[in-house]
Amino acid sequence: MKRFKGFVIKEFYHIFRDVRTMAILFGIPIVQLLLFGFVITNEIKDAKIAIFDQSKDNITQKLSQKILSSGYFLLEKNLNNYNEINQSFKEGNIKLVIVFEKDFAKHLEKERKANLQIISDASEPNTANILVNYTIAITNDFLKEINPNAKVPLQIIPEVRMLYNPDLKGVFMFVPGIMAMLLMLISAMMTSISITREKETGTMEVLLVSPLKPIQIIVGKVVPYVFLSFINAVVILILGKFVFGVPINGSILLLLGESVLYILTALSLGIMISTLTKTQQTAMLISMLVLMLPSILLSGFIFPIENMPTPLQFICQIMPPKWFIIIIKNIMLKGVGFAYVWKETLILFGMMVFFILVSVKKFKIRLE
């Protein structure tokens, strides 16, 4: 036990004396979270649009007013002919053009229908889609306002309620995602690097020729990172709650417990990587390529898994972050208890056991 304690103390020295390690451990999480939270957002406000009003009557004026006062749109300019539409899209800062046909109000009155054209820049498909939907919704609203007694034979009015994230805030999705990604990256990368570093500098040679057991070496490497990653997880949760207002509706204890399980899974993955690689560089590359990109792309963090092709969906199933994201979203946003996430917890636990078994099996008690 004393041996083990000595080993852990040595690991802490390594971590605290290396500026780069400290920067990765504590700088990156905070910077990443703030970046994702503030900069990358899929909500839209103040999109620049142009209006080509060929009618210029009181109805088109009112509708334009309503669209522009919604907060989503900013009028960049009024257009006077069709050619200008193309031109202004090419100039690049306009996302959407609304075209009112000639005699809009008249048509609406006489024929009870008028044409409104919405042209959007679909080189950014998501934005285009959202903007078009907003415009249609506002127009429909407007129609009801000016014609409250319209008799429509049958009408279904869907009443939509966005549960758990009523304002559709992106941060609600990013905080769990970032947490999953960072804990994975830091835990796995740091342990795999710190073990391969001993191989590279030759100190592993000396450690092997000592009474230390392989399991003591491995666990000794992991213990400091369990602590530090846990602190990281707490920092992310605090930032999420107090800077971005992401609620923690479920039990904090359960949330922290699941985080520890996930950290342990990531650490054991890091150990597995280090037992399979020889140099710090390969360990780092593998951690970056194999862990970072998939944990961003294939974990359901940014892109919904249901929309992926079947083979990719299958790969997503073996991504630990996927399960962790499900768990923390459920706990944080829906406020559910363990009864609702036990299956995902069990899967993570199984993954951890698998990584540990492989590592112990692959750990070399000799040099080759």
Added chain:
Amino acid sequence: MYAVEVENISKSFEKVEALKNISFNVKSGSLFGFIGPDGAGKTTLFRILVTLLKQNTGTAKIQGLNNITDYKKIRSIVGYMPGKFSLYQDLSVEENLRFFATVFGTTVENNYHLIKDIYSQIEPFKTRLAGKLSGGMKQKLALSCAMIHKPEVLFLDEPTTGVDAVSRKEFWEMLKVLKNSGITILVSTPYMDEAELCDEVALIQDGKILKIETPQNIIGAYEKNLYAVKSTNMFKLIADLRSFEFSESVFPFGQFIHYTDKRDQINENDLINYLAQKDHKNIVLQKITPNIEDCFMSYLNK
């Protein structure tokens, strides 16, 4: 009683046959040296003995323990200092020492007497990071760390490579002290002059042991007449001596050139005349007793 017994060990890596059927025994409490050029197989042999590698064939025993089946027991009774400096560069001198003491289940205070002579020299720098030490100090620290758990057998792989002459001498002084405290020491080195300080020496080349002898016997077995030659133009002297019709071996050695002749009896004046003809001035020719390096050169040339 032997501390290390090695029988017919061979080891090959993918393409290289590093060790070819090596056998030797090391007496308990002796200082045993392996001398050989780089790539001779010294490091591979040491790694096999400290249980870091498995031999392909043959058996090795450390204090009677089999290096493959009893590797765990061996690991707690040997001390090992690899060729490459392998302590923690970001830990201070004292932290390194304490770490290795704890790992081996002891404390610095318990075994301080063992390392006192060595460690006291670097103790003034105990708060300095190991990475910032000079080459000689690094080796002293590494030796202290390898010694701190009072090993029964100590393996030192090229401990003096890259260390200045003064530190090398000090280092060997320490090894003698350690030997006197009853520890068996196996040391490898590419420096032939260090062989004289060992009890027994194995000359190793291309994975084979050419000779195992005491240094005295190695020198005693030298049969040739050996001359030290000197003139004003040393560079030309080497070439001229080599082209002399009876020349056997010519090696530069410090200020002199060591020369041996193919004939058993030689007339010194013949040689001086020959050199004078070749425009050499201030020729000095003296018969000398061979040192260990001369003996090795003659073995390696056979």
